[in-house]
Amino acid sequence: AQSVTQLGSHVSVSEGALVLLRCNYSSSVPPYLFWYVQYPNQGLQLLLKYTTGATLVKGINGFEAEFKKSETSFHLTKPSAHMSDAAEYFCAVSVGGSNYKLTFGKGTLLTVNP
Amino acid sequence: DAGVIQSPRHEVTEMGQEVTLRCKPISGHNSLFWYRQTMMRGLELLIYFNNNVPIDDSGMPEDRFSAKMPNASFSTLKIQPSEPRDSAVYFCASSSDDRGIEAFFGQGTRLTVV
Numbered sequence: 226a227q228s229v230t231q232l233g234s235h236v237s238v239s240e241g242a243l244v245l246l247r248c249n250y251s252s253s254v255p256p257y258l259f260w261y262v263q264y265p266n267q268g269l270q271l272l273l274k275y276t277t278g279a280t281l282v283k284g285i286n287g288f289e290a291e292f293k294k295s296e297t298s299f300h301l302t303k304p305s306a307h308m309s310d311a312a313e314y315f316c317a318v319s320v321g322g323s324n325y326k327l328t329f330g331k332g333t334l335l336t337v338n339p
Numbered sequence: 340d341a342g343v344i345q346s347p348r349h350e351v352t353e354m355g356q357e358v359t360l361r362c363k364p365i366s367g368h369n370s371l372f373w374y375r376q377t378m379m380r381g382l383e384l385l386i387y388f389n390n391n392v393p394i395d396d397s398g399m400p401e402d403r404f405s406a407k408m409p410n411a412s413f414s415t416l417k418i419q420p421s422e423p424r425d426s427a428v429y430f431c432a433s434s435s436d437d438r439g440i441e442a443f444f445g446q447g448t449r450l451t452v453v
Binding site: 274 | 441
């Protein structure tokens with residue numbers, strides 16, 4: 226069975242600083258990996274995903290993530306945080322490319338300080 | 340497209356009452372998912388439909404929960420009788436197929452059982 230571990234339930238950064246949200250996964254087969262963002266009182270929105278091919282994936286709002294198989298990681302980064310990035314971020318893994326087998330991490334709440 | 344539409348957005352009910360949550364998936368999508376989000380357990384898949392057929396309901400907590408998808412444009416999640424521990428945010432999501440393509444989430448229904 227697959228699993229996702231997000232390190233740090235709460236990350237706080239200053240506006241303009243680097244954002245780094247950590248995600249490690251466990252999967253016995255090649256995974257599909259996702260990052261979703263949830264703004265207050267909203268549903269989840271896909272930020273980016275890795276399926277196959279290039280391991281550095283670029284998403285919306287300036288975010289990117291790199292799939293590192295040797296480290297079983299899929300960390301999310303953004304060079305310069307903006308106040309509007311404050312939200313909860315979820316890493317997810319699916320097996321066999323199937324949406325219905327999406328397993329989510331517990332989430333990381335990102336706070337951006339002025 | 341208006342996206343995945345869920346109703347109601349908020350529901351407060353008394354223990355023992357029946358609760359029905361509704362979902363209209365994005366037109367043309369053939370996969371539909373019901374998730375539950377709580378602080379303790381995070382995001383959990385309750386049930387997955389493909390082409391209106393329930394494929395996996397192993398995440399449904401117990402017999403008090405039931406879900407239907409009578410046609411491609413409508414699904415319901417029913418809890419009868421409701422209990423305080425059912426209080427959570429319930430999300431519906433849909434996707435155009437089951438092959439790891441983006442799942443689009445509704446804004447959720449916040450259920451409070453008192």
